[in-house]
Amino acid sequence: MPYQFTDSVPYLLNWVGVRLGERFSLRLASYDITLPMYRVLATLRQHESKMLTELSEMVSVEISTLSRLVGVLVRRDLVTRVRPEDNARIVQIALTEKGAELADELMPIAAMFEKTAIEGLKPEEIKMFKTFLRHIGRNIGSL
Amino acid sequence: MPYQFTDSVPYLLNWVGVRLGERFSLRLASYDITLPMYRVLATLRQHESKMLTELSEMVSVEISTLSRLVGVLVRRDLVTRVRPEDNARIVQIALTEKGAELADELMPIAAMFEKTAIEGLKPEEIKMFKTFLRHIGRNIGSL
DNA sequence: CCACAATGGTTGTCAATGCAAATGTTTCCT
DNA sequence: AGGAAACATTTGCATTGACAACCATTGTGG
Numbered sequence: 373m374p375y376q377f378t379d380s381v382p383y384l385l386n387w388v389g390v391r392l393g394e395r396f397s398l399r400l401a402s403y404d405i406t407l408p409m410y411r412v413l414a415t416l417r418q419h420e421s422k423m424l425t426e427l428s429e430m431v432s433v434e435i436s437t438l439s440r441l442v443g444v445l446v447r448r449d450l451v452t453r454v455r456p457e458d459n460a461r462i463v464q465i466a467l468t469e470k471g472a473e474l475a476d477e478l479m480p481i482a483a484m485f486e487k488t489a490i491e492g493l494k495p496e497e498i499k500m501f502k503t504f505l506r507h508i509g510r511n512i513g514s515l
Numbered sequence: 516m517p518y519q520f521t522d523s524v525p526y527l528l529n530w531v532g533v534r535l536g537e538r539f540s541l542r543l544a545s546y547d548i549t550l551p552m553y554r555v556l557a558t559l560r561q562h563e564s565k566m567l568t569e570l571s572e573m574v575s576v577e578i579s580t581l582s583r584l585v586g587v588l589v590r591r592d593l594v595t596r597v598r599p600e601d602n603a604r605i606v607q608i609a610l611t612e613k614g615a616e617l618a619d620e621l622m623p624i625a626a627m628f629e630k631t632a633i634e635g636l637k638p639e640e641i642k643m644f645k646t647f648l649r650h651i652g653r654n655i656g657s658l
Numbered sequence: 659c660c661a662c663a664a665t666g667g668t669t670g671t672c673a674a675t676g677c678a679a680a681t682g683t684t685t686c687c688t
Numbered sequence: 689a690g691g692a693a694a695c696a697t698t699t700g701c702a703t704t705g706a707c708a709a710c711c712a713t714t715g716t717g718g
Contacts, residue, residue: 375626377557378573381633381641382535382625384648388655389532390575392525395658406674414520424697430521432533437675439698461683461696482525483518489654490524493647498524501647504636505527511632512531515538567667580705582668604666604713 381508396485403478408433408441410478413450413467417475421466450474524651539628546621551576551584552593553621556610559594560618564609593617 377383397407405413411431416422419430424442428435442465445451450471454464467475490498520526540550548556554574559565562573567585571578585608588594593614597607610618633641 375622377554377561377622377625379645380625380629381645381648382532382539382629383554384645384652385528385532385535387575388648388652389525389528391652391655392528392658395655396525408674411520411526418520425695432530434676435696436677436698440674443698455697459684459696463697479518479520482520482523485658486523486525488658489651491654491657493650497643497647500640500643502522502524502527504640504644504647505524505531507636508632509527509531509534511634512534512538514634515535515628515631568665577706578666579668579707583705586668598667602666602714606667 392489396482399481399485400478403474405474405478408437409445409450410482412438412441412445412465413471413475414479414482416451416465416467417472417479421464423462423464425462427465445471535632539625542624542628543621546617548617548621551580552588553625555581555584555588555608556593556614556618557622557625559608559610560615560622564607566605566607570608588614 393407396410400407400410408431411433412427415427415430422430424435424438427442428438431438433441442451442453446453449468452466452468454466456462456464490501493501536550539553543550543553551574554576555570558570558573565573567578567581570585571581574581576584585594585596589596592611595609595611597609599605599607633644636644
């Protein structure tokens with residue numbers, strides 16, 4: 373059997389990923405929040421405080437882009453950006469009260485969204501699916 | 516158990532997808548080809564000829580962006596863009612000889628790449644994984 | 659058969675992105 | 689201690705990409 377591009381894992385992954393992103397962006401639009409913004413808020417909601425580099429790795433946004441993005445989030449009073457006393461080269465990003473509230477409002481929507489997306493898959497299938505994804509994620513190092 | 520963002524399907528999907536794309540882009544760089552370009556070539560390799568809108572849907576690239584992208588591929592003599600006699604509002608995109616040759620050179624690399632990415636998963640697991648992806652893909656309509 | 663809606667594609671414009679260089683900070687080595 | 693290397697972030701600049709407005713063609717209902 374020949375290699376079929378549109379049947380390949382990277383293709384399918386991208387196709388589904390892009391569409392999920394598009395759809396969810398639409399939902400976020402009414403909150404005046406972009407998808408990368410949401411990713412930052414949601415990540416911080418579960419990690420308290422992260423430096424820029426860590427955040428960049430987690431949300432898959434290029435660090436210079438993220439630097440600017442954090443800038444707008446600070447201006448909107450959704451996150452804080454502080455240089456710790458004991459280490460002046462890093463910057464800690466954390467949610468403000470307002471940012472935490474927004475995250476708490478948005479995350480249930482994301483949860484519902486995901487629920488609809490994986491509708492029809494059995495719990496153990498979802499578990500497997502995530503395991504496969506993480507497995508591929510680990511393999512990426514050897515690419 | 517609370518909803519954990521970094522454990523969600525959309526997050527994992529994006530995380531893995533972005534990284535696969537980044538890595539493969541690096542491979543393509545030596546051919547002076549970008550990832551979206553590769554996607555166009557590979558799609559056409561398996562579909563002969565597509566109109567712009569269909570191509571846009573398949574490669575997940577916004578149509579105006581794709582219009583310009585096709586422009587550069589035409590200039591590089593990798594694809595042709597013709598308005599059929601019988602329907603002058605559509606445009607058919609097809610590979611040139613040169614484009615087909617390039618696709619044939621690149622696709623085995625992509626195949627190897629994928630092989631490495633899914634290393635360690637059993638054939639039936641890969642099959643399941645793709646089934647899950649397609650299933651989610653179909654659900655997206657109801658988002 | 660003709661106005662008008664719908665479809666397919668291109669172009670103008672501006673915001674988002676990414677790379678590279680610059681800046682400041684800490685760590686490491688001798 | 690002193691300077692080089694490594695690290696974390698920011699900024700400048702050029703490219704990319706998205707959205708909207710637009711043009712051209714085809715399809716449709718009265």
